[in-house]
Structures are given as C-alpha cells and as structure tokens.
Amino acid sequence: MTYTAKNFDHLVGLEGLSDRLLKNHITLYQGYVTNVNKLAEIGETTELGSPQYAELKRRFGWEYNGMVLHELYFSNLAKQSSSLPDDSDLRKKISERFGTFDAWEKDFRATGAMRGIGWVVLYFDQTGGRLFNAWINEHDAGHFAGAVPLLVMDVFEHAYMVDYDLKKADYINVFMKLIDWPAVEKRLQIG
Secondary structure (H helix, E strand, O other): OOOOOOOOHHHOOOOOOOHHHHHHHHHHHHHHHHHHHHHHHHHHOOOOOOHHHHHHHHHHHHHHHHHHHHHHHHHOEOOOOOOOOOOOHHHHHHHHHHOOHHHHHHHHHHHHHOOOOOEEEEEEEOOOOEEEEEEEOEOOEOOOOOEEEEEEEEOOHHHOHHHHOOOHHHHHHHHHHOEOHHHHHHHHHHO
C-alpha cells in the first residue's frame, strides 16, 4: 500500500502561525509520507534477519508515527476558533478526570512547556475509560498502547521557532486558540 500525503494547504493563513512556518511544517510532514513509502518498498527486497532489515524496521516506526502524528496535529487545527461546549461528552470527561476544564488546560499547557522536544497528546484510554495528558519524546517511543490520541500538539522546534524563537509558551497560547474542538471530539467517538 502506498500512502498519500494529505493536503493541509487550507491551513495557510492561520492567525498566529506564519505562512512560512506552516509551509515548512507541511513540507516536513510530506517527507515523512515519502519516507514511509520508501521504507516499505525497500523492506520488501531486504534479506530477512539482516542488519539492514533490522534498521529499516526500526526506522519505519519513526517515519510512520511522524506521518500520523503530523496528520493528527494538522487536522486538529482550524482557522475558525471553536470552543468545547459545556454539555459535550469530551468536556464532561475532561472535567470528571481533571476536576475542571481549566485544570486540564493548565496541565496540558504545562506538559507542553516542559523542556525538550516532542509531542503533547491528550489520550483516551479505551480500556479504563480515562483521559490523560502525555509527553511523547520521540515519534517511535512512548506511545500508550490501546490509547486513542484525541488532541495532538507538536512541540518540536520546527513547529514554532520560525515565528516564536525560543518562546514556546507563546506558541502554546496560539495553538490553544486554533484547536478544532469538533475534530478532537470526533476522535473520542471513533475511539
């Protein structure tokens, strides 16, 4: 199967993220898609059990998760700001788990502001029915088995440094205003 890069050009013009930053970020995502396809193709012709085979298998996780996490990230952004209605299932679950929506948001922001690179993900644990915010350091490590990513924030430098230099908190403020809450809530319903 060949993967096709999704078109996120509709995000160009987002308030708070420059066109240059978005175009660079989308191009980086497209590179993940290209690499997933290349690795899948090369893997088919590599001798099983060889060191090359092992490295291709390891690299595939990095590229694949980089592709999917970027798709989730871009698809939970919107030009029109939205809010999560008080009576929505997701808001109720967030309030049950964190006490209040504001307490969840403080935790999500604080997770994103931690020193380092990676991703911040609001996960839904399907088995336990529980929500939690998590820090994912690398694309291919640290994901929670059986948990559905609902909201994904990229906190690798490429997501903000063009516009915000080292001011990650300013980027997080903008990100929080750009969340497409209906898209995020739909992920809960799929999960």
